[in-house]
Amino acid sequence: MEPLLAYRHVRLIRRFEERLVGLKTDGLILGSMHLCNGQEAIPVGACACLEQRDALTVTYRGHGWAIARGLPLAQLFAELQGRASELSGGLGGSPYFCSARHGFLGENSIVGAGVPIAMGAALASYFDGSGSVSLVAIGDGALNQGAVHEGLNMAGTMRLPLVVVVENNVYSELTPVRDMIPTATLVERAPMYGMAPATIDGNDVDAVESAVRQAVERARSGGGPSLIEAHTERLVGHYDLDPQHYRPAGEIEDAMTREPVGRLRSVIGDAEADRIDDEVEQELDAAVAASHNVPFPTTESVTEHLYA
Numbered sequence: 001m002e003p004l005l006a007y008r009h010v011r012l013i014r015r016f017e018e019r020l021v022g023l024k025t026d027g028l029i030l031g032s033m034h035l036c037n038g039q040e041a042i043p044v045g046a047c048a049c050l051e052q053r054d055a056l057t058v059t060y061r062g063h064g065w066a067i068a069r070g071l072p073l074a075q076l077f078a079e080l081q082g083r084a085s086e087l088s089g090g091l092g093g094s095p096y097f098c099s100a101r102h103g104f105l106g107e108n109s110i111v112g113a114g115v116p117i118a119m120g121a122a123l124a125s126y127f128d129g130s131g132s133v134s135l136v137a138i139g140d141g142a143l144n145q146g147a148v149h150e151g152l153n154m155a156g157t158m159r160l161p162l163v164v165v166v167e168n169n170v171y172s173e174l175t176p177v178r179d180m181i182p183t184a185t186l187v188e189r190a191p192m193y194g195m196a197p198a199t200i201d202g203n204d205v206d207a208v209e210s211a212v213r214q215a216v217e218r219a220r221s222g223g224g225p226s227l228i229e230a231h232t233e234r235l236v237g238h239y240d241l242d243p244q245h246y247r248p249a250g251e252i253e254d255a256m257t258r259e260p261v262g263r264l265r266s267v268i269g270d271a272e273a274d275r276i277d278d279e280v281e282q283e284l285d286a287a288v289a290a291s292h293n294v295p296f297p298t299t300e301s302v303t304e305h306l307y308a
């Protein structure tokens, strides 16, 4: 991806989430949030490979994916404030962004639950011959979920058009990945599922884009599913109130030398980066202001979408 564009996208996601911290302090956002601060290059590189007809399913750490998929910023801010947005009507909030119009099957707060959903979208494509690809992002911890195993096994057996991107940010909540799996890597499970493996630097937009493009082309041409292990680091806690006592001293400072925003800034230079920063702030100002015009849901609507 052209570096100025890549910088713009990762910077927009970073600043979008930093704004949320301020909105929460002002009492406009309630509840906890799982931020993708540090992981922005993965959604930016991956979404560049998707077409409108493709399906995307992600985790509760999905703000970056929603932005990279093109969901409107004002609607995202509104949803976060519990306003009746065009997304989940204010009933989902931070971990349940969803927009069928954008082929965004949604975030999901249940660890690993995105895989069977994404596998279902891939199965639909297999039967209807639409040529659409289903991409799902999961965390490293999610790879140990039973439903994930079942979804990957079925996708591999039926050679479904599924691309699984594992955002390996070292931790599953507070537990390091090395304490959770008996193998040296996550990706070495891929051949057992009949999936094509790839390991990439998830902080490098180009590396992400290149690996995902290959996987998407493979899936679209009937070559079957892929499993991509993207190495990254979160620069913040598991959720926004996490005191991070489990992290060794100096770990975040070290990770700061590899994170995507600074990395791309050094490629494009401070002058261009500052200019883009200003544009991003203006875009976010306008989106926050517009979000305040979105009404709150009514009490009458509270039981809509409930089935029992």
Ligand SMILES: Cc1ncc(C[n+]2csc(CCOP(=O)(O)OP(=O)(O)O)c2C)c(N)n1
Binding pocket: 059, 061, 109, 110, 111, 112, 138, 139, 140, 141, 142, 143, 167, 169, 171, 172, 173, 238
């Ligand atoms: C089925 C299920 N089990 C447990 C939890 C509690 N939980 C929330 S996040 C999380 C850790 C997931 O780690 P990982 O998949 O690596 O994703 P990350 O948070 O690092 O992005 C756990 C265990 C949950 N939400 N769903």
